[in-house]
Amino acid sequence: MTHTDARVPQTPQATPAGRRLPLLDVLRGAAILGTLMTNVWIFTGPGAEWGAQQSGMSTGAVEGTFGVLANGKFLSLLTILFGVGLAIQYASAERRGQPWPGRYRWRALFLFGEGTVHFVLVFAWDVLMGYAVTALLVARLLTRSERAQRRVMWWAAGIHLTVIGLLTAALTLADSGDGAAVSGEVVDLYAHGSYLDQIAFRLENAIVLRMEPVLTFFLLVFLFLLGVRLFRAGAFGADETGRRLRSRLLVWGIGLGLPLNVAATLAGPDLFLLARYGTAPLLALGYIGLIGAVVDRVRRPGPLMTGLTSVGRTALSGYVLQNLLCALVSYGIGLGLAERLGDSGPWWVVGLWAGVCAVLMVGSTLWLRRFSAGPLETVQKWALRH
Secondary structure, X not given: OXXXXXXXXXXXXXXXXXXXXXXXXXXXXXXXXXXXXXXXXXXXXXXXXXXXXXXXXXXXXXXXXXXXXXXXXXXXXXXXXXXXXXXXXXXXXXXXXXXXXXXHHHHHHHHHHHHHHHHHHOOOOOOHHHHHHHHHHXXXXXXXXXXXHHHHHHHHHHHHHHHHHHHHHHHHHHOOOOOOOOOHHHHHHHHHOOHHHHHHHHHHOXXXXXXXXXXXXXXXXXXXXXXXXXXXXXXXXXXXXXXXXXXXXXXXXXXXXXXXXXXXXXXXHHHHHHHHHHHHHHHHHHHHHHHHHHHHHOOOOOHHHHHHHXXXXXXXXXXXXXXXXXXXXXXXXXXXXXXXOOOOOOHHHHHHHHHHHHHHHHHHHHXXXXXXXXXXXXXXXXXXXX
């Protein structure tokens, strides 16, 4: 499930010393577009959000490839970057002699409100609400010793893996096959129902649709704190220390994470939880190393690098916009292509993903030529000042 700094996932642009870390923008942009590699199959599947919740994702060759590369990986990357943003904001407050968490609590609460609106009006598999709750806890932990933070981090990892292991064993023993079929009523809701009907359906089934952040709470805590540790170790810097750390992440993350994710994906739906919430974070670390290695070798940013950077700088707006665009293209409240093209194969879904990515990269680049922040980022800043 997906289904995505205290704004989604918006990491501040500078280090505590005032130096920019351009790699963070690129990573954040890649993570935002990467989450759509998973979410696009949710929007276009039968029953959309509820269908994916009840029967799981499609497992064709194309969908499986997208799953190996993206399912849970970019969500983990976003979570790590959120921890990086939290570390930067904590260091900034400490440097200025400001109380902590202080006003950061209001940022987290505002984020929870944004996530609630996003869940109700746009997309049931929102990540913002879970991030906000976790941020409130981890922000407090940052005032504790490094030893205490490490202890909580590894305990959280252990509890999470235990829970996922037990649930995976239960699914395997239950021999659930390909999952329950999605009811025709729900399929019809997203194919032909009104916008207000869809909102009402999300509200009526909010507890079930909000299970992912509950299920992954300890994973979120672990990845937040991992992001803090990576930032403090210098893993995102342009110096030799940063390159050395990213090289290790590349070797171990790709070398170990990729074969584990391929194996978990090929094993079928019984290992879905393990693939999405167990092995995915390893590959996310490999992506940090891989993207970092590419950025290190770029001497003159081209359209792709510029686009990713722009999406990263407008991450909250991009996250919401990509979900809104996919809903309007796929659901009956818009073009209804999920039903019209449902039997035409997976390639139109790939095209939808590529098209939305292009819109976000071009649109954010043009927007930043005139404005200093994305539209939702600007609203957030204004609200928190008043």
